[in-house]
Amino acid sequence: MQSWQMQTAKARFSELVKRAVENGPQEITLHGQAKAVVVSRELFDRLSGNERSLVDFMRASPLAGHDEVEFGRNRSLPREITL
Template sequence: MPHFTSRELNQDVSRAKRAAETGPVIITDRGRPSHVLMTYEEFERLSGKRRNLVDALSMPGLSSIEFDPPRAVISVREVDLS
């Protein structure tokens, strides 16, 4: 994960924004992490905003998850109408 000091961020915001396009960027203040810079799309994804099935299924890395649910068995019951 890329790191920028507060000073580096102030001197070159464009570079930090470009770095945030590939993932979160940690901003440090006096050597300690203090903020995270990310794209608004990533923020929405992490905060649960604007979530729909298409977005959820198109998330990277899902193709490596094995999913084979058992087939549902539906049986008919007799009804007593007496």
């Protein structure tokens, strides 16, 4: 992983992003300490589980295909609002 000092990362941000896409994660340091990592959107989606669409997520639900799903409702009185 290539390391970039904060000032250099700011000055050459477009190159930093390009390298993250082409070469993988890029580390950013501040005062010699690692503070952040820039990754491509593709890698971020893969690591965070965001690859699936909402439709795929809903189809994978344990409730998918059940037409008679009933959700309970709290029938208690609303709270009083005091001003």
